[in-house]
Amino acid sequence: MLVLTRRLGETIVIGDDIVIKIVDIHGKQIRVGIEAPTEVSVYRGEIYDRIMLENKAAAQSGNNHEAIAELKNLIVSEEKGNSR
Numbered sequence: 001m002l003v004l005t006r007r008l009g010e011t012i013v014i015g016d017d018i019v020i021k022i023v024d025i026h027g028k029q030i031r032v033g034i035e036a037p038t039e040v041s042v043y044r045g046e047i048y049d050r051i052m053l054e055n056k057a058a059a060q061s062g063n064n065h066e067a068i069a070e071l072k073n074l075i076v077s078e079e080k081g082n083s084r
Helices: 045-061 065-081
Strands: 011-014 018-026 029-035
Touching: 045 065
Parallel strands: none
Antiparallel strands: 011 018, 018 029
């Protein structure tokens, strides 16, 4: 794992097209802005973990339309929260 120290307004560049910028620091919370191509999915860790669990459960249950619908709603709501 690479660990970097950044100050407010500084960036981290990943590859040629992903930029992470420190946009605000308030106490122990840091707001991070991420610029990435639309084809790159960006999720908070806990959301990504939930998606993986739902995918695994759906694959094991076979044809579970309810789980698929819930997963779709989770992904859509997360993508609406990501302003690009």
